[in-house]
Amino acid sequence: MKTSRLFRRISLGSATIWLALFVLAPNLLILVTSFLTRDEASFVAPAFSLDGYAKILSPVFLDVLIKSVYLAGTATLICLLAAYPFAWTLARIKSRHKGLLLLLVMIPFWTNSLIRTYAMVFVLKGKGLISQVLTGLGIAEHPVSFMYTEFAIFAGLTYTLLPFMILPLYSSIDKLDESMLEAAGDLGAGRFKAFVHVILPLTKPGIIAGCMMVFLPALGMFYIPDILGGGKHLIVGNFIKNQFLTARDWPGGSAASVLLTLIMLLLMRFYGTSSRRLGKQGGDEL
Amino acid sequence: MTGNNPIIRLENLVKRFDGATVLDGVSLDIRDGEFLTILGPSGCGKTTILRIIAGFETPDQGRVHLDGQPLNDLPANQRRVNTVFQSYALFPHMTVRENLAFGLKMNKVSRREAERRIDDALDMVDLSHLARRYPDRLSGGQQQRVAIARAVVNNPLALLLDEPLSALDAKLRKRMQVQLKHMCRELGMTFVFVTHDQEEAFAMSDRVVVMNEGRIEQVGTPEEVYEEPVNMFVARFVGETTILDGSVVSKERETLHAMVEGKACELETARDFLPGEAIKIVLRPEDIIVEQETDSEHALWLPGTVRDTVYKGSTWDMVIALDSGKDVLVTEFFNEDDERIWHKSGDRVMVSWYKGWEVVLPDEDVTAL
């Protein structure tokens, strides 16, 4: 019995303590820092101030925030619209090769996103894939470069994050009971009404999980605007990075991080309430 | 209320899945207002028939008529039939009331009318007090009633029930069987019920359709199917049976002279048999008489030994091993005035049956050869 108690304590305690030390504590540090004063010599001075939050209310940051939400939001929407019919078809297809088709989604999901961002350069640059297609079709006379445009950032975000939308959608559509669709039809619902009243609500957890897994990273992936946007388009990730590494404004950077964490918690709460009624669906598996 | 004009007519339905024939020429008339049960072992195609009527499957051949109209090409959402699913298929994101309202909303029933019908339906299944609950907060029996109400509220021409009681415990099942039968009468609605449980089928139905391997074996009232099975499959599938072997000696009108388990006897049957033909004699447990002495009143006495006795409350069941090697199942009903002593395991007894209660069928195992 003694080893049993010991084992129970170790199995539960080790990881919990680890996570408390390296996740909870650092996040509390961020929270505390966001309320401190900026100091040139030692980064922060232990005096209470709201300067950090003043900074994220300043037009400079609000511009970045609005731009980020616009970029990340649009990318999320593009991903959702592209992924839903795809995931639907994939989940309901009856084919011997279904396993392989799913595997083909897993590979990009696992591939280094930096490398995939880099691969996008081949598509967007002058004499790149799009440019060659356009000149080949005679639509454009000279090679066109899409690098360093807003379009490039959308392309990069969509390209790197699309699999993160497909997989949660797939898992929640896959769990959809066929008899739910039959019941909807049996009760007189046509395809459109069945989709709006039954399918959409039942796959909502997957939709929210997918949107979360695209939107949140899209706010933070500073290397995509760096590589494809040429540094012209800043997102929240760039802002936080700059506050910590260049501008040396830790309270400001911390306040922005706190904001990002709050956005995440809000979305997760939304996910929680929507999935509770439907039992556990999607999201918690990868 | 049972009318004679068919509300649903199935003509020569054929359905194959991946090369396997699931329905092999099924024709059936379902009468308006009757409680019809399709009975058969799993994989016999009974659920497929229901799904074809509902519109979830299209037959490879044959036609379906509803109320005189052909409906092969009509999608499920335009057919005036409703299904109670085996899994209930209640929408988890809607309350009980919203589940009931769904079909009415899709069919654009006016709000007022819809409210009234939902109230009536909830009242009928005794769930008015749970109308605002979500399905996951209901017991299995309550979910079942919601599923029925959700279908019935649309006033369908026929209600299709796909093994809807299979997830309930025995007691609740019995109660629901009575309720369903009552509802069918009360509403004057046609019920088409699918089950593999023979007792359930008999408890509720006006008519029973026995199916096997994609074909209809027999259609009739529960009494007809139980007492006059048309072949060995129906005899074996519907209820407990004892089957004795025999061969025909001669036949005069309704009387058949035959050798049964090695002894000569007279049997009654309307069927035609040729001398020398192998036959099976089908007996129900309650048809059998067990005595310690023989008399001349009964057709045939076979000696045997009591092997097991099972007390069942209202009946006393026995298994008797005949000397010829067969096992015989016997059900005796208690009779307080009966002075007979109850037989014990190991007792030597003589076995016979009430004359004329036997069913004589051709031996299909032999004819198949």
Next chain:
Amino acid sequence: MRRLGAAARLVPVYLFLYLPIIVLVIFSFNSSKYSTAWRGFTWKWYGKLLGNEQLIDAALNSLTVAVLAATLATSLGTLLAVALYRYKFQGKSAVKAGVFVIMMSPDIVMGVSLLLLFMLLGMQPGFWPLLLAHTTFCIPFVTATVMSRLKGFDPHLIEAAEDLYAGEYRTFRHVILPMCLPAVFAGWLLSFTLSMDDVIISFFVTGPDFDILPLRIYAMVRMGVKPDVNALSAIMVGITVCLVFTYQLLMRKKK
């Protein structure tokens, strides 16, 4: 007709996902250095990689951290998954929610928060902070992978083990662990990949003394398209494909 419709919905997405990678791999064999036009097949960029000591160093560093972090995270994450599956305790739902929150939390926040922690603890950026950070963000993924496997098991198996006199440790050692071993390996592979891929968190916790592959690539990629980067990317993609296949084999449901 239906198959055609399905193909019409699937193929464009697959093309979108794969075309850029395929182009990249093809160009890693292009003998021309600058032009985007094809100038003949060559292995020379792969050869050039082998001569790049800086890069080899970074790759070895990455491998070391990935193997160690994956192993640590797998041990801790598996224990946590088993504890969450087996025991009832106060704050269990909080721990479960916590695991989920950590999986979802933006990398950038985790990066800067760890930066603060290590500064406060007086740790120099480099190997140790990197190892701690990578282990941390891998643990929840291992826990989730193992949990999803455990959920599929008959809960009576554990009761059976206890009924047959096994204590908690021996139940774990002889019943639970063998049952979820494929998921444990899968969790390790996932952690390894996550560690090899991470850019954002590593960016904040390692320093110039301990360069790692993703950051090296980041520095190279910012300079624009280069043939040796193509070759390196192609190798990494190849490794990923192998890892995914292995992972799928491990997580395949027994029929």
